[in-house]
Structures are given as structure tokens and as C-alpha cells.
Amino acid sequence: MSAIITAIGLDADDTLWQNEQFFAMTQDNFADLLRDHTDKGNLMERLLAAERRNLPHYGFGIKGFTLSMVETAIEVTDGNVPSDVIAQILDMGRDMLSHPIELLPQVEETLVSLSADFKLVLITKGDLLDQERKLAQSGLRDHFDGIEIVSDKTPPVYADIFERHGTGADQALMAGNSMASDVLPVLDAGGWAVHIPHALTWAYELATAPENRDRFTTLDKLGALPTYMEKLTGG
Structure with a gap:
């Protein structure tokens, strides 16, 4: 289904x-x-x-x-x-x-593709001024329907965000490189999660991948997300 x-x-x-x-x-x-x-x-x-x-x-x-x-x-x-x-x-x-932003491969085309069918929300944690600076320099702001800069990523935080930007966590998906912040808490909130590993990951963000969770998958690159979404939603 x-x-x-x-x-x-x-x-x-x-x-x-x-x-x-x-x-x-x-x-x-x-x-x-x-x-x-x-x-x-x-x-x-x-x-x-x-x-x-x-x-x-x-x-x-x-x-x-x-x-x-x-x-x-x-x-x-x-x-x-x-x-x-x-x-x-x-x-x-x-x-x-003050370091210039370096976009990862296929980012802008992926956002353009996804935004045609889904509400997109940037969800990031860290220093407010620095995250705002990076977003402004990235040139990606207009691709997002919502921007959420949070102090931490927890199940209640995700539940609140997807209630305000969508139809609840159970009908939302989060994609990111951190197993600890972008995957596990979203699954605990009842959502879907896609892990997109990065070659370098802070030790604090490492965690064991969940087992037997049908709402979880791993993709090798962000550019694979639109195709995955088509299969997931039957689009």
C-alpha cells in the first residue's frame, strides 16, 4: 500500500x-x-x-x-x-x-523536484545566527515552505513541526545524515526517516541503525530521494 x-x-x-x-x-x-x-x-x-x-x-x-x-x-x-x-x-x-557555503551534489535539483509534490521544511539545529547565515548564503531559502532552527531534535520537536507544517508526523518524512538526530527521533514521533550518510559525522551524532522498522531506509545520496518518494507514495 x-x-x-x-x-x-x-x-x-x-x-x-x-x-x-x-x-x-x-x-x-x-x-x-x-x-x-x-x-x-x-x-x-x-x-x-x-x-x-x-x-x-x-x-x-x-x-x-x-x-x-x-x-x-x-x-x-x-x-x-x-x-x-x-x-x-x-x-x-x-x-x-565566516567560511563560505559549499553545497553538496544534486541539492538544488533535488529540492526543485521534491517541492512539486511535497511541503518542504528545513529542520536544523545549532546557533541561530550561524544557521541563518548559511541558509542565506546557500541560495536555497525559496525552495522551502518552512524553516525551523531548533535547539535539539527530539520526538516532541518533530511532532510539533510536522503538525504546523503538514498533517502530522505520521504523514511526514525526515531526511538527513545523522542517525541520532534525523532518524531515530522521527521514527519515535511516528514519522518516516531516510538516512543519507556523509563521509564525516560527529561522534555525538552516531547511533545504531534501527532494525525491522518499515518506515526507515538508507539512501547513498540526496539525489536518490525523489525516486524513493515516487516508489513510497506510488507517485
Whole structure:
């Protein structure tokens, strides 16, 4: 039986445009700054721990990441981190906040195709100003019927979004690269979910794929989504 889907939610970072690669490059530079104090493996473990610890306070995004780098630098140097290192960390954060947008392949044509039959909603989490900047630079705003920049992606958040932008979560689908944020909570809300893996994914966003869930699938690229939707809805 064909599914009834009225709205499609799309993640932004590493689904529509590159994001994690800039975090990875910054982490390499961060490790180089502190190479005299610890090895990269240990530094990355402590940085991830700081990020997890700080999420309730700073939320998702580059600003919280930058503050977590500062905190980690203080920790691994036993409070003796040079001021010029702190300055360089802050510069790296500012560079990330001004980096030009790089769209992933087939994004615009995919949005054009999907928008002919479905209400499209951009659903992204992170710093409001930074996400708004990236969306403006992407040139994709006009393809969406709704824009939702949220502090976190949870089942109640998805239920509320798809109630306002569609006919409820049970008739909505979310597509994105994060198993933890774009798949599992949508399924728990009663919706459909498509995982589109990216080569680089933040450890916080990793999770085990659900088993025996008929409302879940994985596609190798965003450009495959229109064909999948045709099959799913009998279009």
C-alpha cells in the first residue's frame, strides 16, 4: 500500500551543504597547537567530553565548539595555556563562522523536484545566527515552505513541526545524515526517516541503525530521494 506523505523535513549541515569537514580541519589545527602537551587522540577524547558536558549550557554549533576547545586547552596544559594559543583558538572559531557555503551534489535539483509534490521544511539545529547565515548564503531559502532552527531534535520537536507544517508526523518524512538526530527521533514521533550518510559525522551524532522498522531506509545520496518518494507514495 502506498504511503501518504504530505511534508518532507530536510537536515542542513552535511545533508545540503558541507559542515563537518570544517570542524575536522579545525581539530587538526587545534591538535597542532597543543602537540607539545598531548597527542591528538587524547586531545580529541577530551574535547568530545567537553562538548558533551557543555551542550546543555552552550547548545550545538561553532560557538560552543570554540568554548569547548578553550576549556580543553586549559585542561591539558594544567591551566598554563599561553594567551596566544587562546587567541588562535578564537581566531579558528571566527574563521569557521565566516567560511563560505559549499553545497553538496544534486541539492538544488533535488529540492526543485521534491517541492512539486511535497511541503518542504528545513529542520536544523545549532546557533541561530550561524544557521541563518548559511541558509542565506546557500541560495536555497525559496525552495522551502518552512524553516525551523531548533535547539535539539527530539520526538516532541518533530511532532510539533510536522503538525504546523503538514498533517502530522505520521504523514511526514525526515531526511538527513545523522542517525541520532534525523532518524531515530522521527521514527519515535511516528514519522518516516531516510538516512543519507556523509563521509564525516560527529561522534555525538552516531547511533545504531534501527532494525525491522518499515518506515526507515538508507539512501547513498540526496539525489536518490525523489525516486524513493515516487516508489513510497506510488507517485
